[in-house]
Amino acid sequence: MQQITIEPVSRIEGHAAIRLFLDDAGRVRDARFQVNQFRGFERFAVGRPFFEMPTLTARTCGICPVSHELASAKACDQLLAVAIPPVAAKLRRLLNLAQLIQSHALSFFYLAAPDLLLGMDHPPESRNFFGLAAADPQFARDGIRLRQFGQQTIERLAGRRIHPSWVVPGGVDSPLAAPAREAMLAELPAIIALVRTHLERFKHSLDRHREHDRVFARFPSLFLGLANEAGTLEHYDGRLRFIDADGAPVADDFDPSAYQQAIGEAVEPWTYLKFPYYLPHGYPQGMYRVGPLARLNLAGRCGTELADRELALFRALEPGPVLGTFQAHYARLIEILYATEQIERLLAEPDILDRRVRAMAGVNNLEGVGIAEAPRGTLIHHYKVNEDGLVEWINLIIATGHNNLAMQRGILQAAQHFLDGTPPREGLLNRIEAVIRSFDPCLACSTHAVGTMPLTIDFVGSDGLLLDRLQR
């Protein structure tokens, strides 16, 4: 038996390796996506005051700290047992949408686009954002502009772009200032036009990616996400919904606080990433997916005009839910469009500048669960505190964790397709990495977005001896 190791996987957020196990005929028998970094937040947050949790847990990641702040603050709202002021909820929603834009723009324009535009077989030396900028400067500029808008919106709301401390238990720290609101509204029309241009361009490129769409984690699975009563796209509140591969709810929507009745967590000795699964279906049959693809599959409609038109075209791709994770790129662009429209709508609300944005209280509950949709999917924060408000127990389920089972299977699917007896070469291995990129995993904290990452492929014989090593 031979083993191929792709390590580190590049252009993803975090550190990971892919291991492919080959039989003597060179066919892929098994595949593993192995996360080899360990963070330990669930341990070292114990003993800290709960009101520190939003900023403490935000340090999990520099890409989506806002998501952690929101899920954490929502869990803390439950500890306070308060209903936060309505404007605070709107401001938190705005922040989440801004985060969605900047994170999706990063995933699509910076990390995925080098594969999509330059091609999977493009020389790895320039198969990165700089190579892309040289080949298509306008595309790169647009990607940067879009991400800038998202980051600037976060800054205008929360004071700084990365790790702001604006979201607090009970609401937000300060109201929205009128000049910030005007600045955002002034920029939105151009941003919306820009997103639409790139959506059109992506749709026209779909024909070129038929093969990728067919084998990039395309299989039936459950999907999980937040659902609201209106049936529109939901990123901040609501109930949890599982649908099956035919699009039908597998059970009644349930309260986020009851997530443990539906989600189990398995552990494997070879990776630090947990394996959540749908409890009633067992492990590993209870595989499900979260994120932009799951959200578009779950929602009845987006709820904004332009995004709903695009959703109709997206739904026409196939009958029932879209099952290929390659289309998560498409879903991301639609979500960006939705987010820009929704930001415009929220900023126009008459009470958005209201100054009552924070409910103050002490510990009134000893347990709290906060759930929000992070760019990559459903994010769960669950805390138990003592009478003094010190954290005694904490559980975090990160979006990438939910997708773990599907990512493993997606790699196997692509590897079996591309490496079926074919001698491995760089371009084929990049396609397997690209499967992971379509999930946009965030392995917490660092971004390998720039330059050429070292890629090592080890060929290990069945006796465990290293036969050969390829490096780029």
Add this chain to the structure above:
Amino acid sequence: MSAPILTLTIDGRQVSGLASETVLQVAKENGIAIPTLCFLEGLSATGACRLCMVEIEGSPRLHPACVTPIQEGMTVTTDSKRLFGYRRAIVQLLFSERNHVCAVCVANGHCELQELARAFGIDHIAFPCRHPALEVDASHSRFVLDHNRCVLCTRCVRVCGEIEGAHTWDVKNRGIRIQIVADLDTPWGAAATCTGCGKCVHVCPTGALAEKGKSMAEMRQKRPFLPYLVANRAEERK
């Protein structure tokens, strides 16, 4: 009868002060800045942190400016390469002693330890950090004591004893095991002597003492209250 006036040299400048004054006071009156941490205007000086150490001509050792009385003809140097090195090392040792994580601290941006680190250009700690397992006392209904962030300046102990007159705070153990305690080492919330005045919270140089429920960077200490309070008390006694 008031104290006699003495003249001395600080950093090459001829200055004068009352015989009852310290080097730190006279330096301050003359616009010469000496870094301090445990010292706070309005409280007694203890010379605990050693950041205000200065060189005095004719003496081989260093002297803490906050507790050294001036003398006629003394020549003081408040800033030198040697002093800078010692002060920089002291600040780093303070960081290495307990668990100071500015990024999530209530006092971020309003912290005297952080300010000192910035002033001395400290972006890394040269010493191995001890990472002690210390507890947070959140038993008080309005305030929190986080031992992880305590630099043992004892400002809280002094303000509680000298200004509020409650003497709730004190220290237990010795050396590296020293810790601030309420009453006879009881949870703060159970301390019978605590009046809940909050003075200790507002004199704390770091985020060790903070108002409950404050998030990162939200704790802003109201330090200027102390000199007014001291002046008013003195007036009352007259």
